[in-house]
Every structure is written in C-alpha cells, then in structure tokens.
Amino acid sequence: MIEVRNIRKRYRMRYVLQDVSFTAEKGQITCLIGMNGAGKSTILKAIMGLTPVKSGQILIDGQPLGKSVYEKVAFVPDHLTMPLGMKLSEGLRFMADFYDSWNPQRAEELIRFFKLDTKERIGNLSKGTAAKFNLVLGLAPNSEYVLMDEPFSGIDMFSREMIAEVFSSELIEERGVLLTTHEIGEMEHLIDRAVIMRDGKIGMDFDCEQVRSEEGKSVIDVMREVYLP
Numbered sequence: 001m002i003e004v005r006n007i008r009k010r011y012r013m014r015y016v017l018q019d020v021s022f023t024a025e026k027g028q029i030t031c032l033i034g035m036n037g038a039g040k041s042t043i044l045k046a047i048m049g050l051t052p053v054k055s056g057q058i059l060i061d062g063q064p065l066g067k068s069v070y071e072k073v074a075f076v077p078d079h080l081t082m083p084l085g086m087k088l089s090e091g092l093r094f095m096a097d098f099y100d101s102w103n104p105q106r107a108e109e110l111i112r113f114f115k116l117d118t119k120e121r122i123g124n125l126s127k128g129t130a131a132k133f134n135l136v137l138g139l140a141p142n143s144e145y146v147l148m149d150e151p152f153s154g155i156d157m158f159s160r161e162m163i164a165e166v167f168s169s170e171l172i173e174e175r176g177v178l179l180t181t182h183e184i185g186e187m188e189h190l191i192d193r194a195v196i197m198r199d200g201k202i203g204m205d206f207d208c209e210q211v212r213s214e215e216g217k218s219v220i221d222v223m224r225e226v227y228l229p
C-alpha cells in the first residue's frame with residue numbers, strides 16, 4: 001500500500017499541498033482528480049522523492065522512501081523522456097539494459113496491444129502514439145506500483161479508449177495503480193478509488209462503486225459537490 005500521511009508542500013510562501021493524506025492499495029486503481037494546479041503532479045513527484053515535502057510521511061508497504069522502495073514503484077511522467085532520434089526498438093533495448101526489473105515479455109505484449117511499430121523513431125510519433133509508448137515503458141517493468149501523470153492528456157478518443165482498455169487488462173495484473181487526471185471521462189468505470197483534490201487539499205476520498213451503489217452518484221457528481229458546493 002502507498003500511504004501518504006499529512007504531507008505539506010510549500011513553493012516560496014504558498015502552500016500547494018496542505019495536510020494531504022490518502023492511501024493507494026495494491027490490486028486497485030486509485031485516481032487523483034482535480035482541476036489544473038490542484039497539486040496532483042506534486043503528490044506523484046513527492047512519492048517518487050523528486051520534490052521534498054515540508055512535513056508529513058510517505059510509506060510504501062510500511063517502509064519510508066529509499067532505494068529498495070523505489071524498485072517497487074514505476075513512474076510514467078506526462079511526456080516521453082527518451083532521446084527523439086532513437087527508434088522504439090532502441091528505446092526498449094536501452095530500458096532492458098538499464099532496469100533489472102524490465103520484463104521483456106510484458107514489453108512485447110504491450111507493443112502488440114498498442115499495435116506499435118518498433119522501427120519508428122520516437123521523434124516521429126504522434127502525441128497519442130507517444131503516450132502509448134510511454135505507457136509501455138512504465139508498465140513493462142515488474143514493479144508493484146505504477147504512478148501515471150495524466151496518461152490521457154491531449155490524446156484522441158480512440159487512443160484514449162485503447163489506453164483505458166489496458167487498465168482493465170491482465171497487463172496491469174495485481175499491481176497498485178495511482179494516476180492523475182483533470183478529466184475523468186472514460187476512466188470513470190475503471191477506477192476503484194477516487195481522491196478529489198482542490199487547491200492543495202483533499203476534497204473527497206471515496207470508493208467509486210460504493211458511492212455509485214449506495215448514493216447513486218457518479219465521480220463527476222461528487223466532483224461537482226467538491227467544486228460547486
């Protein structure tokens with residue numbers, strides 16, 4: 001389980017995260033939802049140790065952040081970070097050489113799933129295809145948790161559908177997924193838990209199925225209550 005406990009983050013004089021606490025469990029898809037600037041990416045960066053927090057604690061399977069913990073977590077940033085001149089096949093080889101946890105079989109399955117041509121150069125990929133390749137790089141390692149920053153940003157409807165499909169496929173297995181989005185769209189029926197953020201605070205944290213069956217509300221209904229009370 002990823003546990004975020006009372007974290008606070010300040011940029012200069014302004015708090016961008018204020019006492020943020022939530023958990024993301026293995027075998028579940030947890031979604032951090034909020035408008036632009038709510039603090040979603042800052043939380044992912046804090047979990048990855050890429051930005052320091054002023055106070056609070058982050059635990060992964062009960063352990064504080066550290067090298068052994070990072071081997072359990074893969075991070076898919078909101079853009080590809082590979083050299084643009086590389087072919088996809090070269091990018092895959094680079095990842096296999098670099099990461100002990102790289103699972104070449106899963107990488108191949110993902111390449112087939114997204115129908116990617118590994119002879120293409122990364123720099124020539126369309127935005128949607130680049131997002132798919134980015135997901136291949138994030139999902140191929142044998143990590144127990146996957147963090148994804150806005151996997152749907154700027155992508156056309158059919159590519160979004162394909163990316164959404166991967167979340168309900170066996171390619172995710174029993175891993176814990178924590179992703180961010182500012183538009184819930186087709187993810188609504190795929191996510192288990194929603195953590196709605198507003199202005200650096202948690203506005204609501206709930207089990208989507210429970211709220212649907214007990215209160216008849218969708219994630220968007222709850223978002224309206226948080227943003228337009």
Ligand SMILES: Nc1ncnc2c1ncn2[C@@H]1O[C@H](COP(=O)(O)OP(=O)(O)OP(=O)(O)O)[C@@H](O)[C@H]1O
Pocket residue numbers: 011016034035036037038039040041042043182
């Ligand atoms: N390096 C930085 N220096 C100063 N302020 C920053 C920095 N990075 C982020 N912020 C501020 O922190 C707040 C939260 O930013 P963050 O990127 O976490 O939001 P977000 O919810 O991911 O937004 P988006 O949906 O637009 O990606 C914003 O007000 C942003 O301007």
